[in-house]
Every structure is written in structure tokens, then in C-alpha cells.
Amino acid sequence: MKTVRQRQWFFIYLHSFLVGSLVESSSLSSTTLSVTSKVGNQAVLPCSWKQRLREVPPAACHVQWMTPDDTVFELQGVQKWQAEEFEGRVEVPEGKLQSGDCSLIISDVQIGDMGIYESFMVVDGVRSTKTRVFIQSVKLSVFDHKSLQSRVPGEDLVLDLHTRHSVRVVFQGRNNSEWSDLWVKGDENSQRLEKDKLKEQVKIMKLKSSDEGTYKVLDGHGLAVSTVQLLVNEGSTALKLYQTLDNQVPADGAAKSSCSALLILSVLVTSFQILLHLL
Known part of the structure; x- marks a missing residue:
């Protein structure tokens, strides 16, 4: 049978693990950059492929920008592709791409453009296959x-x-x-x-x-x-x-922050109640 002392140490370990997991999860989500814009303005979604790749030959620069549902934009040399709803509104300047800047420029931003965007560089893999290398995730929030x-x-x-x-x-x-x-x-x-x-x-x-x-x-x-x-x-x-x-806060971002705060508070309150019971 576990002694009171053992139970207390087990509780402390469990408490540290739960809080640590919450903090780690929060820090992981911070890898997604946040960009805000207003309808009709221009938004720049940052991207630098040199953070992930050492070197890409200029002739082999091939970038893709995607949402969870579809491909938004793709550029390989002089070949370019844009999703229908973004036609004429998205661009990755070719000159900047070759120097490492793969940022996506969205003009005339719309409310429907809100969401998560991910960028990839397509590079040569083994046996002449193509490999997609993840570069950056960006969350775009658009306000009226x-x-x-x-x-x-x-x-x-x-x-x-x-x-x-x-x-x-x-x-x-x-x-x-x-x-x-x-x-x-x-x-x-x-x-x-x-x-x-x-x-x-x-x-x-x-x-x-x-x-x-x-x-x-x-x-x-x-x-x-x-x-x-x-x-x-x-x-x-x-x-x-x-x-x-001005200085509006994205509704979904505020909701997530509130949710995280409530979750942490719930863990702390529950932990305190367990400690009182053990004592």
C-alpha cells in the first residue's frame, strides 16, 4: 500500500506532467505565424525556404502554397498556377523566390481568405523522385x-x-x-x-x-x-x-486563448482538490 508521502510525490509528478504538457502544446502552436488584414487590403504571408533548405538551384525553385482543402498557388520557373477563387490576387515574386523569400502576397484580401496556409518547396529526391519539404504555416485573419x-x-x-x-x-x-x-x-x-x-x-x-x-x-x-x-x-x-x-482580436483566436486558460485553471483546481484529499 502506498504511503501518504508516496501519494504526495505521485501527485506532484502528475501535476507537473499535465501542466508541462499544456505549456508544450501551447509552444508548438506558436510555430504557426499570425497575419492580420482588412478586406480589400494586401496581406503578405511570410516564408523563407533557407530556414529549411541550404540551397536550391534557381532553375529548380518550385514553391507551393496550400490550405487544408486545396492548393492556392504554385510556381515553378515560368509556370504558374492559381486557384480559381484567388485568380489574379496571389503572387510569389520570382526574383525573391530564388534568393530564399517564398512569401505569398495576397491582394484584395477577402473575408473568405481566412484560414491556415502552408508553404512547401518541391525538391529532387532519391531516384529522380520529387519531395515536398514543409517550410512555414501561417494563419491569416481578415476583418471587415x-x-x-x-x-x-x-x-x-x-x-x-x-x-x-x-x-x-x-x-x-x-x-x-x-x-x-x-x-x-x-x-x-x-x-x-x-x-x-x-x-x-x-x-x-x-x-x-x-x-x-x-x-x-x-x-x-x-x-x-x-x-x-x-x-x-x-x-x-x-x-x-x-x-x-482598430486593434481587433480574431474571434477564433480569442476563443482558443480563453479555452486554454480555462483548461489550465481546471487542472490546477482539480490538482488542489486531490492534494487536500491526500492530506
């Missing part, structure tokens, strides 16, 4: 644009569409729970609404108090590109307000 604006009656409101993939603007009045279409791509200009021919912008002219509320710009998948809260102040001396909400 958020702002709070203030206008006086009679002024104009310019809504930035931010990307050519924006197809709708919807509106919800201050005291209304319903959303209504304000603009759909292809619509003709009206007396109070005008789409700029050159810029990705929609202008609402001669604002009224009834125009106060929330405006959302949506893409073809119905995802929010931007959200604008508009205040229409009656006073002619109303303070102009334009506030952009």
Missing part, C-alpha cells in the same frame, strides 16, 4: 472595416466599398429591426444615391434624420466588408465624428 460617423442634415455620406467584390449595401434604421437593400451592383444612379464610376464608393446625398442607422457593405457571399454607424445631428454646430475601430 468598422466606423462611427456623424453628419448634419443636407450633407453627403460616402461609403467606401473597399473591394471590387462588394455587391450590396444594406441599411437598418435606428428604430428598425429590418434590413433593406440600398444599393445592388449594376443599379443605376438615383436622385440621392450615386456610384462613383472610377472609385469603389457609393455616395448618399442630402442626408435626412431618417438616414440615421447602420450601413453594411456585403460581398457576393453575404459577408460584411464594412459596417458604418451613422448619426445625423440636427444642430448645425454638431461635432464631426469619424472613428475607425
